[in-house]
Amino acid sequence: MINFRWLAISVLWLTSFLVSSATPKDDDDDFPFTTVVDCLWQNAEFSTFLRVLQKEGLIPYLNELDNFTIFAPINSAFVQSDEKVALDHYLLQDYILNFENFESGTHVLTPNDSRPHLIEKRTNGAWKINNVPVLRESLRPSMQNAVLYSVTSLIRGTPELDELVEKSANVSLFSLLLDRIDLGDQRVFDNKTLIIPKDSAFNSAFNGIELEYLLGPNDAAIKSPHLSKVYRNRKKDRRFLFQRLLVDGILGGNIDKTNALNLDNELLTFESHNNGTVISVNNTIPALSNQLYATGIAHIFSELDFLPRYLNFTAEKYLVGLGADRFVEETYMRKLDHLINGSHDENLTIFVLVEPSNEGSGFSKSSLLYHFVDDYVDLTEYAIPTSSKQLYDTMFCSSNKRLGGECQRLKIERHSKGKEHIMINGKYCLKSPEPITIGNTSIYLLENDVSLPADLLSSIDPFSGCSKSLHFLDELNLLDLRPNNKGYTVLLPCFDSWDYFDLNLDYLEHNITALNLIMKNYILNGLIYTDSEEQTLEISNFYNEPIRVEILGRGSGSSQFAMNLSTVEEPITLKNGADTFFDRGVLHPMEKVFFPKSLDITLLNLLETTKSFEFLSFLETFPEFDNIVRQGKQCSILVPTSQSLLLDDISLDSSRLKEFLELHIIPANSTEALLNCQSEIQTLHGEYLHCRESSSNTHLLRFKKGLDKEVRILRKGCASADNHTCVFVIDQPLSLSWLDQARYQIGLPGIAFAVGMLLGVVGIFSLLSCTLMLFMRRRNVGDRNDGEVYNEQERLLGSQSQPPQPYSSTHLSTPPPTPAQRNSLKNETSSRSRVFENSYSMHSSRNPVSIQQNRG
Numbered sequence: 001m002i003n004f005r006w007l008a009i010s011v012l013w014l015t016s017f018l019v020s021s022a023t024p025k026d027d028d029d030d031f032p033f034t035t036v037v038d039c040l041w042q043n044a045e046f047s048t049f050l051r052v053l054q055k056e057g058l059i060p061y062l063n064e065l066d067n068f069t070i071f072a073p074i075n076s077a078f079v080q081s082d083e084k085v086a087l088d089h090y091l092l093q094d095y096i097l098n099f100e101n102f103e104s105g106t107h108v109l110t111p112n113d114s115r116p117h118l119i120e121k122r123t124n125g126a127w128k129i130n131n132v133p134v135l136r137e138s139l140r141p142s143m144q145n146a147v148l149y150s151v152t153s154l155i156r157g158t159p160e161l162d163e164l165v166e167k168s169a170n171v172s173l174f175s176l177l178l179d180r181i182d183l184g185d186q187r188v189f190d191n192k193t194l195i196i197p198k199d200s201a202f203n204s205a206f207n208g209i210e211l212e213y214l215l216g217p218n219d220a221a222i223k224s225p226h227l228s229k230v231y232r233n234r235k236k237d238r239r240f241l242f243q244r245l246l247v248d249g250i251l252g253g254n255i256d257k258t259n260a261l262n263l264d265n266e267l268l269t270f271e272s273h274n275n276g277t278v279i280s281v282n283n284t285i286p287a288l289s290n291q292l293y294a295t296g297i298a299h300i301f302s303e304l305d306f307l308p309r310y311l312n313f314t315a316e317k318y319l320v321g322l323g324a325d326r327f328v329e330e331t332y333m334r335k336l337d338h339l340i341n342g343s344h345d346e347n348l349t350i351f352v353l354v355e356p357s358n359e360g361s362g363f364s365k366s367s368l369l370y371h372f373v374d375d376y377v378d379l380t381e382y383a384i385p386t387s388s389k390q391l392y393d394t395m396f397c398s399s400n401k402r403l404g405g406e407c408q409r410l411k412i413e414r415h416s417k418g419k420e421h422i423m424i425n426g427k428y429c430l431k432s433p434e435p436i437t438i439g440n441t442s443i444y445l446l447e448n449d450v451s452l453p454a455d456l457l458s459s460i461d462p463f464s465g466c467s468k469s470l471h472f473l474d475e476l477n478l479l480d481l482r483p484n485n486k487g488y489t490v491l492l493p494c495f496d497s498w499d500y501f502d503l504n505l506d507y508l509e510h511n512i513t514a515l516n517l518i519m520k521n522y523i524l525n526g527l528i529y530t531d532s533e534e535q536t537l538e539i540s541n542f543y544n545e546p547i548r549v550e551i552l553g554r555g556s557g558s559s560q561f562a563m564n565l566s567t568v569e570e571p572i573t574l575k576n577g578a579d580t581f582f583d584r585g586v587l588h589p590m591e592k593v594f595f596p597k598s599l600d601i602t603l604l605n606l607l608e609t610t611k612s613f614e615f616l617s618f619l620e621t622f623p624e625f626d627n628i629v630r631q632g633k634q635c636s637i638l639v640p641t642s643q644s645l646l647l648d649d650i651s652l653d654s655s656r657l658k659e660f661l662e663l664h665i666i667p668a669n670s671t672e673a674l675l676n677c678q679s680e681i682q683t684l685h686g687e688y689l690h691c692r693e694s695s696s697n698t699h700l701l702r703f704k705k706g707l708d709k710e711v712r713i714l715r716k717g718c719a720s721a722d723n724h725t726c727v728f729v730i731d732q733p734l735s736l737s738w739l740d741q742a743r744y745q746i747g748l749p750g751i752a753f754a755v756g757m758l759l760g761v762v763g764i765f766s767l768l769s770c771t772l773m774l775f776m777r778r779r780n781v782g783d784r785n786d787g788e789v790y791n792e793q794e795r796l797l798g799s800q801s802q803p804p805q806p807y808s809s810t811h812l813s814t815p816p817p818t819p820a821q822r823n824s825l826k827n828e829t830s831s832r833s834r835v836f837e838n839s840y841s842m843h844s845s846r847n848p849v850s851i852q853q854n855r856g
Contacts, residue, residue: 253279377442454582456490521542703734
């Protein structure tokens, strides 16, 4: 057909040539038969484009085409760019474009070559093709059904999809989705409208865990058939999400409101705005519209409300998103996948460790179930205040052999030391008190993995102060408890409970029968927790003796849990929430030793434990005291050490032995005062003792009315049946001499002492006043008789007036008197002395003191 056409053209051309040779030619442009190449050749502004086509050998190809539109760049377009020209970018094959047929606005044209083109026509008649301005004039060759338009720039081809995604901003998550999907080839995007969510759309539609599940890599380190189903479901969810973003056909530009199905058969509504420049989907306005790629069109959205719709997330998918693939694998291996795959309809809480490398040691079915609580666990501060504890049943419910069919429990407590944190069983820490919630399942992440409670010895905190009791259990072979089909409740004295009655402890350590009795009464067959409801139970102890337990519970706001045992006289108090779980039951640490009724520790037992046998012999000397010791009369005794008795002169022959013993016996009504170290402690003697506590928590005793001497309480212990019958070991005896010496001391009442002080002050003040007055009077008399005294002295001494000696250096330098002068002065002084002596009365009882001057 083409050859025939060219033959006809050649004949016509030859005919016209012959005619033209006979008729002169005025203008070569009037040649009636032209092609697109002729049009390019006849217009100088296309010379560069024509040369490119000739160079690429595309002229024959272009001449063979028919029914097409070509856009020819003018010469100036090549000045602006030196990129290689691809003819396909400038052709619309099998389509004759007539811009007059388009309204003003943006239009998407898809000719038969399936490559979309974007046409923009303005109201002033200007228009563009793929964002390149097109000149209005068109050329139409006569020999081809074609139209030629000139463009001012080179036309770049529409990019491939991956190029479009790569150059688009903030679509990294969508790019990751494309990487995770096994598409096979890119034909799935042919003639499609693609909805591209920006990162913000993904982040608003999914949380971080869901995004990690959808877009995260599969854990290549785990090669397990048990996870194949999990990973298959993951691939399905990814493809489901992708198919919801793809619509058959190219929808863009100025279109009528259109309902279209995506590849998941979900109906979406497309609508154009602003003359086709904006395309909304389900009334959501995009960030960018009409983004062409090689075989389709894309619209980019910052938000998409339909994106998460119909995508069903389960605990299993969340665990995979968290990276707990190993935990999920173990769940499938133990056939517990129904707990995480959405089949479990009840509330569920999971405690899971996300291991950085999936190299965990694995789980048994029982240890795996210990991570699940068949209830909602609320760890907010309102539900679990600071320093409080809550107990929860896990889904590990043992056989009747160990816990009697009861479920093993978790203890959760909130600590506030330093940074607030939440602990499980006192040793496993949570990463956050906020759960990850999906449906009716809550997931808490652990910093270290929880494990099932171990045996009794391993479950106890080594710093709990229970070592003494554990030593006793070990000596009695009670650490390894045999299964009893009920579980055990172990009451264990801890902290300093044994130290309070250290005499009792000494007695038990040396009496294996008594120790066995008390420890086996602390082991109960049955489970009692500090959150147990108030009730009465009939259980048994380790001897299988029936015990009636009355659980009193705890009062509102109280930190103590109380219960009555029929084998113990007083109520047993436990610290609320201090339960310690072990593989066969629960252990309760006690702050006090409670003696069973069957245990009989008497006053005599305690006295013998002190090893102060001499003092015991003193007591046995007197029948009334021996009855106290032997018959257990309510009374307490202060027992000095045997060494200290040697320091005090007390023996069986002492006349005041009975008084001495009475000082050391405390009536029952004063025992509590002594235990509590109070100030009024009466003795059988009638004297009162005063107790004080030193800085080292040592109790010191002294007589309230006696010498200020003290004795120190070294140890104490009480009878098992009566806390008012006790023995106190003191470092030295209370001596009667301390009372005797005190009685000889004069004691004045306070008022008398004050009056005496006042009188003393008044007397001293009066004496000072009189002395001052006498001194002033004598001074006045001396002043009046001053002249007379001097005259009398002159008469008595017969002294001659001497001229005053001047105080000068000349006078000081006068040479000493000669021996004759010294004799003369001596005689003169003797004469004066005799005159003074004769002036005394003859009735004087003694002569005046002779004044002699020894000079020599």
